[in-house]
Structure formats: structure tokens, C-alpha cells
Amino acid sequence: MPRDQQFGKHPVTSDERRQMIRTVFKSVATRYNLMNDLMSFGIHRFWKSSFVKQAAHYSGKNNIDLAGGTGDIAALISRKASVWVVDPSIEMMTQGRAKKADITGWIAAEGEQLPLADGSINLVTIAFGIRNLTSLQGGLIEIHRVIKPGGWVFCLEFSQPHWWLRPFYNAYSEHVIPRLGALVAQDSSAYRYLVDSIRSFPDQTHLERLFAETGFRDVGHRNLSFGIAAIHWGRK
Numbered sequence: 001m002p003r004d005q006q007f008g009k010h011p012v013t014s015d016e017r018r019q020m021i022r023t024v025f026k027s028v029a030t031r032y033n034l035m036n037d038l039m040s041f042g043i044h045r046f047w048k049s050s051f052v053k054q055a056a057h058y059s060g061k062n063n064i065d066l067a068g069g070t071g072d073i074a075a076l077i078s079r080k081a082s083v084w085v086v087d088p089s090i091e092m093m094t095q096g097r098a099k100k101a102d103i104t105g106w107i108a109a110e111g112e113q114l115p116l117a118d119g120s121i122n123l124v125t126i127a128f129g130i131r132n133l134t135s136l137q138g139g140l141i142e143i144h145r146v147i148k149p150g151g152w153v154f155c156l157e158f159s160q161p162h163w164w165l166r167p168f169y170n171a172y173s174e175h176v177i178p179r180l181g182a183l184v185a186q187d188s189s190a191y192r193y194l195v196d197s198i199r200s201f202p203d204q205t206h207l208e209r210l211f212a213e214t215g216f217r218d219v220g221h222r223n224l225s226f227g228i229a230a231i232h233w234g235r236k
């Protein structure tokens with residue numbers, strides 16, 4: 001069977017990758033928010049609010065937060081506009097529903113196959129989700145399909161930090177994150193996947209190019225925390 005995808009560092013088939021990612025989020029769902037706070041010293045909250053401040057400006061009548069998980073981003077957008085969460089993990093969305101934010105609705109679906117009409121969405125946001133798609137190219141094409149002409153995609157994702165930060169960041173990722181995962185979420189392999197998947201994900205320039213190749217215009221990016229994370233955007 002051809003091994004055409006990555007799961008962290010390991011080559012796998014697309015079906016295997018999809019199943020493995022499902023298992024990761026099923027396993028970590030109840031500790032997901034706590035782990036984010038611990039791993040990032042709470043900085044992910046600043047990244048998310050900075051992301052939503054920029055993206056929500058482009059919201060319209062129909063907005064989705066893809067790979068929305070426990071609804072952090074949608075909860076912030078919902079203060080300004082209506083928004084649906086789209087995510088294949090029932091377990092993650094169940095945790096999100098308990099937060100009782102004013103989110104319009106929750107849709108169980110994958111980014112590569114959205115149950116939405118062509119050109120129907122004003123704004124697609126995707127935070128820490130694009131790296132988890134089974135097919136990055138397939139997901140980008142599908143996001144482009146559902147956005148209205150003139151509508152926007154905004155993506156928040158881990159990226160490549162500045163050169164001087166890399167040794168510290170790599171040491172922290174390699175030694176601390178899987179141990180924290182084992183201790184708090186009782187699943188070191190899920191957090192080993194996180195570290196490996198960040199390492200093998202396209203950097204800022206490469207992701208921007210992929211957005212442009214999919215057909216997005218006015219693409220750009222902005223680094224957060226010296227490039228540990230980055231916000232990417234594009235207009236259809």
C-alpha cells in the first residue's frame with residue numbers, strides 16, 4: 001500500500017493518518033484546554049485573541065471556524081458575528097459545548113469534504129487545524145471552494161521561529177512537551193505527534209505559496225512570538 005502521507009515523522013497511508021489523528025483528539029479532548037495553557041504558559045490565549053481581532057474584521061453573514069475543536073476561536077468570534085464550528089471530532093466539540101458560548105452551531109465534518117455550498121461562506125478561520133488535515137492540498141481547495149468571491153481565509157498555526165530561538169524551542173519541544181503530555185493528558189504519544197507534526201509542517205514562506213497556488217489572492221502572514229506561531233491569510 002503506498003505511504004503518501006505523514007503522521008508526525010512517519011510515512012503512512014491517508015486512511016491511517018486520518019484514523020491516527022482522530023485517535024489523538026479523542027484521547028486528549030478532556031485535557032486539551034488545560035494542556036494548551038500549560039504547554040504555552042497561557043500564550044495561546046494571546047495568539048488566539050490577536051488572530052480573532054484581525055480575522056473577525058472580515059466576517060459576514062456566514063462564517064465557519066474549521067477544525068474548531070473545543071470552540072475557543074468561535075467563542076471569540078461569536079461576540080461580533082455568528083459562527084459555526086466545523087470539526088470531525090465529536091469528543092472535542094462535546095468539551096466545547098459545555099463552555100456555553102454563543103456559538104451558532106456545531107457541524108461534524110472534515111475540512112477535505114465540507115457539507116457547504118460553493119461560494120457560501122464569508123470567512124473561514126482555522127486555528128491549529130490546518131496541520132492536522134489529512135490532505136493539506138485537499139483542505140485548501142475545499143476551503144477555497146466554499147468561500148464567496150471576495151471572502152477570506154485566516155489561519156493560525158505553529159510555524160518556524162527565528163533562528164536564535166530555535167535551539168531553546170527545539171529543546172523544550174523535544175524534552176518537555178511529551179513529558180507534560182504523559183503527566184497531564186496521560187498520552188505522551190499524542191504530544192510526540194504534536195511535536196513531530198509541527199516540525200514537518202511547511203514554514204511561513206511555503207504555506208503562503210500554497211495559499212497562492214490554491215488560488216487565493218492578497219496572501220500574507222504575520223509572525224507571533226518570533227515565529228513560533230503565524231497568522232496566514234488569503235482572499236478568494
Ligand SMILES: C[S@@+](CC[C@H](N)C(=O)[O-])C[C@H]1O[C@@H](n2cnc3c(N)ncnc32)[C@H](O)[C@@H]1O
Binds near residue numbers: 022067087
Ligand atoms: C489542535 S486542535 C485545534 C482546535 C481549535 N481550533 C483550537 O485552536 O483550540 C485540531 C483540531 O483539528 C481537528 N481535525 C482533525 N482532522 C481534521 C480534518 N481532517 N478536518 C478538520 N478538522 C480536523 C481535530 O479534531 C481537532 O479538533
